[in-house]
Amino acid sequence: MDIKSERFAKLVCLQHEALCKGLIFNQLTLKSLQNHHNAGRWNFLKHMIPKKIKILRIEDYHTHYIGKFDSGKQFFGYEHFVSKPSINETEWQKNRHEYVVLYIFDKNGSLESFKYWYAGTTAELNCDTNKKLDELVKSLGKLRFCNIKVVPFQIEIDGITFGLIPKTDDDYERIELDPSSTIAFSEPWDGEYDT
Template sequence: MHNNKPELISIHHDDYHAQHIGRTSDGSQFFLTTPFEPNKCEYIALFKFDGLGNLIDSNIEILGERGSFTDEFASKKYNDMLQSLGDIEFGNIKVKPFSVNFNNTEIGLITRVPEDEDDAWAVQLLPGNFMAFFEPWDSGEYDT
């Protein structure tokens, strides 16, 4: 049983939830994602990290309640945020768990502490929990 607190999480670029991750021209790492609170609010979140994986900037926008906005509206906001990065290269990133309080909601890659000896450390993309990372932290793999 693994039981090491996560310090640095590898996220490997893919065509699913890790589609828009990589590096900017200045070497910063980025992660563009769409967290959501079920039956409440959907967001677009752009997180930027330094080369050591420390969060250095976050840009979070409220889309609204599911069904209260069009796919075209969401796509435009998402693409505008992606374009705001300038020249980018998609690829794997290594970042530290973090949390940002926005709209009275904790948003980020948040560490889950084991509740008992049979439980494992995890890092979950919250809200929504649609990406969950477990040891080994450098595998780049996540559960959905």
């Protein structure tokens, strides 16, 4: 049994001693524990989303614009899009709205402020949103691109919810970067993400 499975099994045992007495730990796998959890037998396992998440910086990818500045404050810059439902699929560019957002966190990882720029719809775009994001990030002054660790949050811009938002389905707990759920963080919460 790997260490992760063993820790998970111990947690289950501590929380539900009566249920665990009959379990043989060397035959118990993480998968079988997750099956019990997913079936609703151990509802206490829900909400295991961490209070802070690590985000790995991956150059020239979704987390290119993250790091620290000003004595430990953290930042995360991102180009978001919001698609509104369209009757005519060929006109999607008129219904996709482009935003550039710079999230600023204190040194403990809590959202402190944010800056944003609305670029218009994709059809109206007459500038490089990546260049605008680069300008916003450079406005912070001396900075260092690196991994960050922040508290999930949500804000509203133009009536749209933005942020790193915890979400739980029956079989998948994650934190998604909204709007558009472009990237998602999940176990083992090591900073890597799915796209």
